[in-house]
Amino acid sequence: MRLVFAGTPEFAQTALAALHAAGFEIPLVLTQPDRPAGRGMRLAPSPVKQWAQARGLDVAQPRSLRLDGRHPEDARAVQERLQALRPDAMVVAAYGLILPRWVLESPRLGCLNIHASLLPRWRGAAPIHRAIEAGDAETGVTIMQMDEGLDTGDMLLAERVPIRPDDTTATLHDRLAALGARLIVEALELAACGGLHPMKQPEAGVTYAHKIDKAEAAIDWTLPAAVIERRLRAFDPFPGGAARLGDTLLKVWAARPAAGQGRPGEVLRIDACGPVVACGEGALCLTELQKPGGRRLAAREFLAGHTVVPGMVFGTPAA
Incomplete structure (x- = not known):
């Protein structure tokens, strides 16, 4: 089976590696253009590009796939490649570009998407983050036949995973x-022998996983401790939790429930795990923190170099 692969981050790179190891022919890989990264903001290739080029796979980085968009020359170049390759299927995983109808209809078997949720729950850009933030007991992966909607296509395979x-x-x-x-390897092997059975998504239970905004990092101490703790886990590794202590803006990376009550944001005591901070309901022991320009530290290490005492108040950074 001849495949075109479209993906950008590590999530997609894992799938590309599995398809390559399974022996599928992959004459073309599509990925996002190089982006500025790091402190120097130098252009950096995506994980998918790095992996593909290291193995001699042909990589294209169109800025758009819309023939009537801002970069029609990029779209036409990909269109010509697809017409020449005549792929059996396109596998899409966290690619980041909208696929117009002409792309969806190019491969013989269409475009198969690897989506990190149990559809129709958490359609959209950030399904892993939002599942943790919401306190879901489980999530999973759905292999979906793509259509022109936002993660609305027929489901082909799905498997559940508990959220710890x-x-x-x-x-x-x-x-x-x-x-x-x-x-995705299993789905393509089934597709090769006509063993896939598409199923419409239920109309009930649809939720949307909106893209994570950096502003969401600001910790609102008036929220219940359980909600803040889930948000910290959901926002690790990006964007983390942000809190102000005096004139210092800190990152809070991890916390655990603790006994206590008080004014939201108030440091109630210093436990072995770290400072215990009152929330709107309950309290949290902050177990991992980071100062500006520093590195993530366990609370014990952080407290060795920073004064945090009962009665101090953590604030919410201004938007």
């Missing part, structure tokens, strides 16, 4: 990436 009490987006991402890689 200590899961962050980083840890859950890795498990779902491995699951998605396995499921």
Whole structure:
């Protein structure tokens, strides 16, 4: 089976590696253009591009796939490649560009998407983050036949995964990436012998996983402790939790429930795990913090170099 692969981050790179190892022919890989990254803001290739080029796969980085968009020359170049390659299927995983109808209809079997949720729950850009933030007990991966809607296509395969009490987006991402890689290989093998049975998504239970905004990092201490704790796990590794202590803006990366009550943001005591801070309901022990320009530190290390005492108040950074 001849495939075109479209993806950008590590989640997609895991799937590309699995398809390559399974022996599928991949004559073309599409990925986002290089983006500025790091402190020097130098252009950096995506994980998918790095992996593909290291193995001699042909890579294209169109700025758009719309023939009537701002970069029609990019779209036409890809169109010509697809017409020449005549792929059996396109596999899409966290690509980041909208696929117009002409792309969806180019491969013989259409475009198969690896989506990190149990559709129709958490359609959209940030399904892993939002599942943790909402306190879902489980999530999973759905292999979907793409259509022109936002994650509205028929479901082909799906598998559930429990969300652990200590899961962050980083840890859950890795498990779902491995699951998605396995499921897309299975789906294509079934497709080759006509063994896939598309199923419409239910109309009930639709939710949208909106893109994570950096402004969401600001911790609102009036929220219940359980809500703040889930948000910290959901926003690890990006954008983390932001709090102000005096004139210092800190990152809060991890916390655990603790006994206590008081004015939201107030430091109630210093426990072995770290400072215990009152929330709108309950309290949290902050277990991992970071100062500007520093690195993530366990609370014990952080407190060795920073004064935090009972009665001090953590504030919410201004938007």
